[in-house]
Amino acid sequence: MMRIASRIHDYSVHFEEGLDFLARLDGFFVVDANVLRLHGLSALGALDRDRLLPFTAEENAKALANVEEVWDRLLARGVRRNGTLVSIGGGIVQDVTGFAAATLYRGIRWVYVPTTLLAQADSCIGAKTSLNYGGYKNLIGTFYPPHEVHICPAFLSTLSEADFCSGLGEVIKLHLMGGAELTARLTAEMERVRRREPRAVLEAIRRSLEVKIGYFEGDEFDSGRRNLLNFGHCFGHALEASSEFAIPHGQAVLIGILFANRIAVKRGLLAEQTARALEEDLLIASLVVRPTARHLDTARILDAFRRDKKRPHRQPGRAADRAAPRHGPDPGRVPPGQEADGTGAAAGDDGGAARDAPGRRPRRRAGRSRHGRAGRPALRLSRISEAGPAPSSSG
Numbered sequence: 001m002m003r004i005a006s007r008i009h010d011y012s013v014h015f016e017e018g019l020d021f022l023a024r025l026d027g028f029f030v031v032d033a034n035v036l037r038l039h040g041l042s043a044l045g046a047l048d049r050d051r052l053l054p055f056t057a058e059e060n061a062k063a064l065a066n067v068e069e070v071w072d073r074l075l076a077r078g079v080r081r082n083g084t085l086v087s088i089g090g091g092i093v094q095d096v097t098g099f100a101a102a103t104l105y106r107g108i109r110w111v112y113v114p115t116t117l118l119a120q121a122d123s124c125i126g127a128k129t130s131l132n133y134g135g136y137k138n139l140i141g142t143f144y145p146p147h148e149v150h151i152c153p154a155f156l157s158t159l160s161e162a163d164f165c166s167g168l169g170e171v172i173k174l175h176l177m178g179g180a181e182l183t184a185r186l187t188a189e190m191e192r193v194r195r196r197e198p199r200a201v202l203e204a205i206r207r208s209l210e211v212k213i214g215y216f217e218g219d220e221f222d223s224g225r226r227n228l229l230n231f232g233h234c235f236g237h238a239l240e241a242s243s244e245f246a247i248p249h250g251q252a253v254l255i256g257i258l259f260a261n262r263i264a265v266k267r268g269l270l271a272e273q274t275a276r277a278l279e280e281d282l283l284i285a286s287l288v289v290r291p292t293a294r295h296l297d298t299a300r301i302l303d304a305f306r307r308d309k310k311r312p313h314r315q316p317g318r319a320a321d322r323a324a325p326r327h328g329p330d331p332g333r334v335p336p337g338q339e340a341d342g343t344g345a346a347a348g349d350d351g352g353a354a355r356d357a358p359g360r361r362p363r364r365r366a367g368r369s370r371h372g373r374a375g376r377p378a379l380r381l382s383r384i385s386e387a388g389p390a391p392s393s394s395g
């Protein structure tokens with residue numbers, strides 16, 4: 001069990017060997033429809049319709065209309081301030097239900113069971129909840145951690161290879177950020193992790209979470225050290241967007257790390273030999289989705305850089321990437337909240353390329369959404385910034 005200190009409320013992370021723990025959870029359940037189907041979840045099968053909402057996890061489901069549906073179902077059950085919402089699924093279910101839990105009565109009890117590698121090793125802690133809005137990803141959100149997180153690697157057996165390897169990208173990022181020893185350990189265990197051996201995966205998840213805690217505890221609200229969690233994300237987001245999301249988030253982050261490391265070498269922050277060794281042993285070996293020449297089109301990538309909501313306002317042409325990990329000659333040289341290139345990063349770690357990318361624009365979801373926003377033109381970020389929130393409020 002891990003205890004995490006939060007300015008909102010402290011919370012606990014429990015590691016579970018099998019699915020028995022589900023029978024002990026109580027409350028209103030929102031469950032990823034794929035997880036419900038693939039895992040049977042016999043403990044939940046007994047729940048009546050009043051207590052269970054199956055949720056189709058698509059990116060465009062991160063919309064206020066679905067939050068309203070969760071609120072409505074909770075209220076229909078007579079849930080009061082002391083009620084509990086239990087959510088089971090990946091980052092999409094987490095974002096929608098976390099937002100709903102954070103806002104109903106200004107915060108009800110929330111239990112989260114992450115079922116993807118990305119959610120188990122990364123997003124389940126850190127307290128962010130985000131919705132897409134107006135054509136932008138993760139534009140609306142709150143800081144609200146679950147009260148309890150239950151991590152059970154048994155869920156991961158049914159995850160698609162693309163989703164598993166997307167999560168792997170964040171696992172690698174967090175091990176790199178944890179230092180040379182952790183990186184060597186992950187490299188040695190990578191084959192077992194890739195085969196999804198429960199013990200190896202569980203240990204990799206545990207180490208990833210420990211590293212992440214070290215970066216956000218004391219800087220929960222994104223102002224300084226937490227920004228370093230965006231290692232590889234500036235270029236990664238651009239690649240995600242320029243590939244029209246053909247490259248999954250965590251895989252794009254791996255490529256972003258490759259680029260960030262090259263820049264770090266050029267700036268004397270990382271030894272060339274270390275960069276090459278990391279590429280050969282870990283980074284390139286873990287890329288299962290390779291970008292095509294079209295995905296790497298320079299003009300499209302520069303355009304995506306310009307649109308990145310997480311990019312701080314600064315001179316064009318300086319869009320490099322987040323700080324190098326602790327393999328560099330002098331990691332201490334990167335002051336909190338600064339990128340390796342010395343620019344302050346106004347960023348978040350919520351896995352979000354911010355742009356009105358074709359195919360991933362939050363759209364009205366058939367049969368669910370009550371607000372017909374589909375036909376609205378996507379807002380330009382500059383307009384949103386002028387209107388109020390700074391890019392640092394992004395996630």
Ligand SMILES: NC(=O)c1ccc[n+]([C@@H]2O[C@H](COP(=O)([O-])OP(=O)(O)OC[C@H]3O[C@@H](n4cnc5c(N)ncnc54)[C@H](O)[C@@H]3O)[C@@H](O)[C@H]2O)c1
Nearest residue numbers: 034057090091092115116118119123128155158159350351
């Ligand atoms: N709040 C945060 O801190 C934070 C951080 C990172 C990412 N995110 C968000 O998370 C989302 C991505 O989440 P994700 O990658 O965890 O996955 P996801 O929720 O997008 O789910 C991906 C797919 O996997 C399926 N799935 C989930 N669990 C499964 C299982 N055990 N077996 C088989 N299929 C399963 C889902 O039904 C879906 O089809 C993005 O919207 C991103 O913005 C949020």
Ligand SMILES: [Zn+2]
Nearest residue numbers: 253349350351
């Ligand atoms: Zn990420």
